[in-house]
Amino acid sequence: MPRPAVNVAVKAARAAGNIILRYMNRVEGLAVEEKSRHDYVSEVDRMAEAEIVKELRRAYPDHGIIAEESGQKGKTDKVWIIDPLDGTHNYLRGFPHFSVSIGFRDHGDLVYGVVYDPLRDEIFTASKGDGAFLNDRRIRVSKRESLQGALIATGFPYRQREHRDAQFAMTKALLGEAQDIRRTGSAALDFAYVAAGRLDGYFEIGLQPWDMAAGVLLVREAGGQCTDFAGRNGMPASGNVIAGNHFIAAAMAKVIAAEATPGLLHA
Numbered sequence: 323m324p325r326p327a328v329n330v331a332v333k334a335a336r337a338a339g340n341i342i343l344r345y346m347n348r349v350e351g352l353a354v355e356e357k358s359r360h361d362y363v364s365e366v367d368r369m370a371e372a373e374i375v376k377e378l379r380r381a382y383p384d385h386g387i388i389a390e391e392s393g394q395k396g397k398t399d400k401v402w403i404i405d406p407l408d409g410t411h412n413y414l415r416g417f418p419h420f421s422v423s424i425g426f427r428d429h430g431d432l433v434y435g436v437v438y439d440p441l442r443d444e445i446f447t448a449s450k451g452d453g454a455f456l457n458d459r460r461i462r463v464s465k466r467e468s469l470q471g472a473l474i475a476t477g478f479p480y481r482q483r484e485h486r487d488a489q490f491a492m493t494k495a496l497l498g499e500a501q502d503i504r505r506t507g508s509a510a511l512d513f514a515y516v517a518a519g520r521l522d523g524y525f526e527i528g529l530q531p532w533d534m535a536a537g538v539l540l541v542r543e544a545g546g547q548c549t550d551f552a553g554r555n556g557m558p559a560s561g562n563v564i565a566g567n568h569f570i571a572a573a574m575a576k577v578i579a580a581e582a583t584p585g586l587l588h589a
């Protein structure tokens with residue numbers, strides 16, 4: 323049975339998803355700002371985030387918030403980490419792949435995670451020690467033991483364009499061993515798909531906490547592993563992340579380490 327906090331996060335994610343779907347066919351009329359080069363935010367991002375924060379505050383008024391659009395609120399060891407619309411670029415172009423991501427960290431430890439795909443009505447949930455679920459059905463990472471035949475996902479570092487050459491080198495090297503690579507545009511769903519065994523592995527450069535928090539817990543609770551590019555376990559502060567089952571994560575780390583710059587390995 324889901325923990326009460328997970329139920330609250332699910333309710334918040336669904337409320338945000340309703341807003342996202344309501345405006346999906348009216349994106350041409352939305353106000354859109356460029357936060358930084360190639361990094362956009364729409365009024366739907368902000369409305370969805372406000373709805374999530376409202377639901378979480380109602381249940382847990384003393385908890386802190388770290389949200390992509392509004393930043394950090396409150397100084398406490400119990401913190402909700404929110405991406406109200408992961409895949410904004412996809413959404414604004416009508417590309418049907420995006421999600422809501424809500425994670426919870428208690429004294430630095432990831433405890434709860436929810437990733438919601440409103441288009442497919444798929445809700446991925448995890449609680450520390452209780453496993454990972456898709457619409458209340460337990461999920462597990464794939465059983466693949468090598469990169470041969472593996473399907474890997476990645477994202478390109480549009481915030482850190484200086485790493486493009488390294489990214490291309492990693493991708494080329496992994497394609498030499500894996501079956502194929504996907505670039506979907508929603509990090510939270512990439513993690514969720516690894517947790518559900520739809521993808522064998524995933525890697526990306528320079529993610530933010532709201533991109534990773536829920537997804538990292540999902541992968542862990544589904545029996546997988548998340549590391550940095552040097553193979554160190556945990557949610558990397560650098561945002562340079564690898565996810566997969568233990569065999570795939572180790573194999574990817576070996577390939578990536580051979581192509582990554584020292585700055586990416588030791589961040």
